[in-house]
Amino acid sequence: MCGIVGYVGRRRLVPVVLGGLKRLEYRGYDSAGIVYLQDGKLTKFRSEGKLQNLENIMEDALGASSHIGLGHTRWATHGAPTTENAHPHSDCTGELVVVHNGIIENYHSLRNELLEKGHKFASETDTEVLVHLIEDYLEDDLQEAVTKALARVEGSYALGVLWSGMPDTLIAARNHCPLVLGIHEEEGGFMASDIPPLLPYTDQVVFLDDKELAVLQADNYAVYSLETGEQIEKEVKTIAWNAAMAEKGGYKHFMLKEIYEQPQAIIDTVSGRINPETGSVTLPEMNLSDEDLTGIDRIFLVACGTSWHAALVAKYWIERWAGIPVEVDIASEFRYRKLLINERVLTVAISQSGETADTLAGIRLAKELGSKIVTICNVVGSTMTREAHGTVYTHAGPEIGVASTKAFTSQLAALFLFTLFLAEKRGTMDAKTRLELGKELISLATVIEKVLPVLQDEIKELIENYYDSRDFLFVGRGLNFPIALEGALKLKEISYIHAEGYASGELKHGPIALIDKDMPILGITPRDAVYQKSISNVEEIKARQGRLILIGTKGDDHLKTITDDVLYLPEVHEELNPILYTIPAQLLSYEIASRRGCDVDQPRNLAKSVTVE
Ligand code: M6R
Numbered sequence: 001m002c003g004i005v006g007y008v009g010r011r012r013l014v015p016v017v018l019g020g021l022k023r024l025e026y027r028g029y030d031s032a033g034i035v036y037l038q039d040g041k042l043t044k045f046r047s048e049g050k051l052q053n054l055e056n057i058m059e060d061a062l063g064a065s066s067h068i069g070l071g072h073t074r075w076a077t078h079g080a081p082t083t084e085n086a087h088p089h090s091d092c093t094g095e096l097v098v099v100h101n102g103i104i105e106n107y108h109s110l111r112n113e114l115l116e117k118g119h120k121f122a123s124e125t126d127t128e129v130l131v132h133l134i135e136d137y138l139e140d141d142l143q144e145a146v147t148k149a150l151a152r153v154e155g156s157y158a159l160g161v162l163w164s165g166m167p168d169t170l171i172a173a174r175n176h177c178p179l180v181l182g183i184h185e186e187e188g189g190f191m192a193s194d195i196p197p198l199l200p201y202t203d204q205v206v207f208l209d210d211k212e213l214a215v216l217q218a219d220n221y222a223v224y225s226l227e228t229g230e231q232i233e234k235e236v237k238t239i240a241w242n243a244a245m246a247e248k249g250g251y252k253h254f255m256l257k258e259i260y261e262q263p264q265a266i267i268d269t270v271s272g273r274i275n276p277e278t279g280s281v282t283l284p285e286m287n288l289s290d291e292d293l294t295g296i297d298r299i300f301l302v303a304c305g306t307s308w309h310a311a312l313v314a315k316y317w318i319e320r321w322a323g324i325p326v327e328v329d330i331a332s333e334f335r336y337r338k339l340l341i342n343e344r345v346l347t348v349a350i351s352q353s354g355e356t357a358d359t360l361a362g363i364r365l366a367k368e369l370g371s372k373i374v375t376i377c378n379v380v381g382s383t384m385t386r387e388a389h390g391t392v393y394t395h396a397g398p399e400i401g402v403a404s405t406k407a408f409t410s411q412l413a414a415l416f417l418f419t420l421f422l423a424e425k426r427g428t429m430d431a432k433t434r435l436e437l438g439k440e441l442i443s444l445a446t447v448i449e450k451v452l453p454v455l456q457d458e459i460k461e462l463i464e465n466y467y468d469s470r471d472f473l474f475v476g477r478g479l480n481f482p483i484a485l486e487g488a489l490k491l492k493e494i495s496y497i498h499a500e501g502y503a504s505g506e507l508k509h510g511p512i513a514l515i516d517k518d519m520p521i522l523g524i525t526p527r528d529a530v531y532q533k534s535i536s537n538v539e540e541i542k543a544r545q546g547r548l549i550l551i552g553t554k555g556d557d558h559l560k561t562i563t564d565d566v567l568y569l570p571e572v573h574e575e576l577n578p579i580l581y582t583i584p585a586q587l588l589s590y591e592i593a594s595r596r597g598c599d600v601d602q603p604r605n606l607a608k609s610v611t612v613e
Contacts, residue, residue, distance in 0.1 A: 001607040002087075002101035003027045003073040004179065005197050006160040006170045009188015009218045014062050017071035020190075020197030021051055023246055026254070026400040027193065028607030029073030030081035034058065035088040035097045035162065036069030042097055042164055046086035067188075067218070068170065070160040072099035075607050078107070079124030088162075089128045091135035092120050095164040098134065100127040101193060102156035102177040103612050110152065126155075134161065142166050143215055143224070146173060150213075150226055156357070156612060158208075160191055170216040173226065174208040177611045178355045178383060181206040181214055181221060183236065189216040194353075194609065195379070196398055199243040206234045207381045237381045246398045253600045255401035255494070259586050263449040265406040266579070268395035269413045270442055274420070279435030281421040287390035288346075292372055293425045296346040299326045300371070302334050302362045303350035304610065306404040306489060307411060310376075311350050312482035313578045314415040321429050322422035331358035332613070335365055343370035350415070351375065352399060352407035353609040354382025361613070363387060376414050378407050392418055401601045402608045403494050405586050408486065409448075412579045416441055440573040447570050448583055455567060459587045462549065462565055467595040469520050472499040474585070475507065475541075476524035477534050479578045483524055487585030494603050495593035504537035517545040522588065524581050527553040528574040538562055551584050 003024030007016045013036045021032060032054045033046035045061065047053040051073070055062075072087035079085040088097040104110070107126035110133060115121070119132040133152060138145035142163045150157070156176035163169075172179055172191045182190035182198030182205055190198050191214070198205060208214060211226040223232045251257035273282055299318060301311035308330055315326040331349075335358060341347070347366035351359050354377040363373045363384065375388040378396050385391045394410035420438060423429035466472075472491055476484035485501035492499045502511050504523070515521070523538040525531065539562065541548055548563040559566045567584050593600050 001027055001075050001609055001611045003029060003193045004099050004101055004158055004160050004191065005071040006069070006172065006191040006216070007188065008068040008168065008170050008216060010067065011187065012064065013066040013069040014058065014064055017069055018051070018055065019200070020192060021071045021073055023196035023199075024073055024193060025051065025602060026402055026608045027073065027075070028402060028602060029075050031076070031083065031086035032071070032073045033086045033088050034069060034071040036064060036066035037162060037164055037167055038064055038066035040164055040167065042090070042095065042162070044088055044090065044097065046083050046088075048081055048083055048086070068162065068168065070097065070099045070162055070170070077103055077612065078126040085123045085125050087127060089123060089125065089131045091131045093135070096131060096135055096138065097162050098127065098131040099160045100130055101158040101611065102175070104129055104153055104157070105155035106153065130157070130159065138163070140165070142169065142171055143213065146171050147213060147226055147229065150175075158193060168217055172208065172214040172216060174212055175210045176357065178609070179208045181208065181216060183221055185219070188218040189221055191216060195239055195241065196246040196400070199239070199241060199246055203239045205237050205239055205381070207237065207386065209386065239380065241398055246400060252594070253401065253590075255403055255405060255590055255600050258399055258401050258406045259583070259590060260452060261397065262406045262409050262583070263445040265394070265396040265410045266413045266445040266448070269410045270417060273417055274438040274442065276439070279420070279431055279438040281417055281424060281438070283392050283417065283421055285391040285393060286374065286421070288372055288374065290425055293422060295344060296324065297344045299324050300334070300341065300345060300347045300366065301326060301328045301350060302331050302347060302359055302366070304331050304356050304358055306408045306486060307350040307352060309482045309486040309489070310408055310411040310415060312485070313412055313479060314419065316479050317416060317419040317575065318422065321419050322426055323428045324422065324426075329362070331356065331362040334362045339365065339369060341366050341369040341371050345371045347371040347373050349373065349375045349384055349388065350411055351384055352378045352404055352411070354379045354384035355609050355611050357611050357613050360384055360387070376411055376418070378410065402603055402606050403490055403589070403600070409579050409582055413441060416576070437573065437575060440576055444572055444576050444579060447572055448580065451569060452583065455584050456587050456591070458567060459584065459591050462567070463588065463591045463595055466520050466547070466549070467592045469497055471514070471519060472497050473511065473514070473519065473521040474499065474501040474524075475504040475521060475537065477504045477530045477537070478528065479575070480524040480526065480581055483578050483581050483585060486582060487522060487589065490586055490589035491592065493606060494589055494600050495596055495598055496604070497592065504534050507537060508540065512540065512544065515541055515544040515546040517547070520547045520549065522549045522551070522585070525550050525552045525559065526569070526574065526577050526581065527556055527571065528577060551581055
């Protein structure tokens with residue numbers, strides 16, 4: 001979704017904002033713009049496409065001596081991704097500019113009202129009504145004008161505003177879209193849609209909450225309620241990530257770097273949380289009492305995309321080991337169906353970013369119905385973690401590639417911990433089993449670390465026969481059915497090959513009709529409780545000449561009698577297979593997309609953090 005960067009301070013504006021926008025590229029965008037104020041005059045640059053296009057038209061402005069301005073990457077919602085629709089948008093005088101992330105739902109009526117008053121519009125965007133509305137209220141106090149304008153607005157926004165009449169001040173405001181301030185005594189004041197643009201300058205951040213407005217100056221900031229106008233004391237948080245964590249570090253793509261970071265991400269997520277002697281699990285930010293946890297009789301897992309696949313795996317774990325019925329919902333469906341939720345239901349939101357609009361709306365609804373909320377989240381201080389009663393943080397570090405990799409396996413590690421934690425609290429698992437499973441989880445990181453380079457080499461060779469396929473099927477059973485879904489999602493999002501995931505046992509109820517000598521199928525067939533069933537399913541594919549790739553357990557020679565294309569993985573506890581078997585699915589997608597010359601880190605039409613509905 002759109003990215004916002006704003007800066008006021010001693011540094012030259014353009015490199016700070018351009019660098020910041022580059023660090024937000026992963027959010028997805030199709031046009032970009034920058035505005036700065038110098039000698040009382042606003043100068044604006046906008047272009048379609050990648051930031052490089054913007055940089056090209058700004059060549060002469062790169063060294064401009066301005067110290068205040070705003071930048072924006074736009075992911076089109078209202079109006080095509082053209083230069084005219086790119087942000088910043090200006091008022092009729094050209095002395096006031098706005099950048100915006102979100103959707104103004106009542107923009108039609110506001111636009112008509114403003115047109116009648118004589119305002120001139122230059123774009124098709126919903127955002128442009130904001131700048132004219134602020135202009136309409138503006139006399140000599142920008143904060144007051146923005147507050148009055150936003151009182152008229154229905155919808156979501158993260159907003160940056162700059163007016164030549166107040167040349168040392170930026171205004172930021174938020175409602176249902178993320179916006180964070182970065183503060184540093186010497187460097188100045190920053191605003192951004194996410195943390196990476198702030199990392200080179202400061203680790204001190206202030207997260208804005210809904211209906212809050214910030215006044216930002218080089219050496220000062222203040223936050224106000226948009227509803228009451230009163231000043232609010234905000235907590236300043238320290239971010240543990242550093243700037244290098246958001247760099248490629250020698251890898252060709254962020255996605256590949258992040259695939260290789262998975263062993264560390266799992267270790268960081270698990271370490272210190274399992275007592276190696278007793279297998280007892282500690283989740284420090286859980287904040288729910290033992291009564292809360294023993295009193296629940298149902299769990300709803302709510303998430304989108306890859307995080308939803310993590311939820312599907314967790315359902316198997318929680319039901320088996322903690323004995324609690326689990327429902328799994330796609331957040332965009334959850335929020336619009338009749339929810340049978342009360343105080344005996346625990347709702348768990350799974351989200352890498354902690355900002356996904358549908359998931360956030362889902363937990364708000366569940367909270368209203370009396371449910372306690374826990375979030376499994378990777379971003380400290382994100383909106384979901386602030387609104388949930390408790391959080392289990394995944395410690396995956398910043399994930400920049402749009403395709404989620406290390407965030408997913410860390411979510412699985414955190415959900416497995418959560419399962420052990422629940423089982424301990426509810427007395428559904430003996431200490432010996434808990435200890436054994438806990439140890440298996442810890443040692444899984446080493447297994448993945450060893451297998452990664454070997455697998456990558458094998459897969460690079462293997463995909464020469466598959467990279468130009470038009471379609472792909474992924475099949476798995478039980479715990480590995482969600483991994484088939486995840487493999488298919490990964491492949492389609494970064495390589496644009498049409499791919500579907502199925503439960504192997506479901507093939508003969510329809511999808512088997514697709515199988516012929518041209519259809520590639522990746523089958524997940526570890527030696528587990530449903531091994532024989534999975535083998536029967538892949539034999540059915542073979543009988544119809546499907547082009548099979550199998551992933552199975554080292555030493556299982558039978559797989560080689562079914563197909564030549566077998567990837568072997570070491571044997572681990574079968575409960576943890578979903579984490580291990582994700583790795584080849586990720587690498588296969590990565591290598592195919594890379595071979596096809598796709599933009600792996602920023603696939604077309606996708607945004608990293610989906611902050612609008
Ligand atoms: O930040 P979240 O985990 O809430 O994001 C949910 C999905 O948008 C995300 O997992 C998406 O499906 C990824 N592109 C998958 O690779």
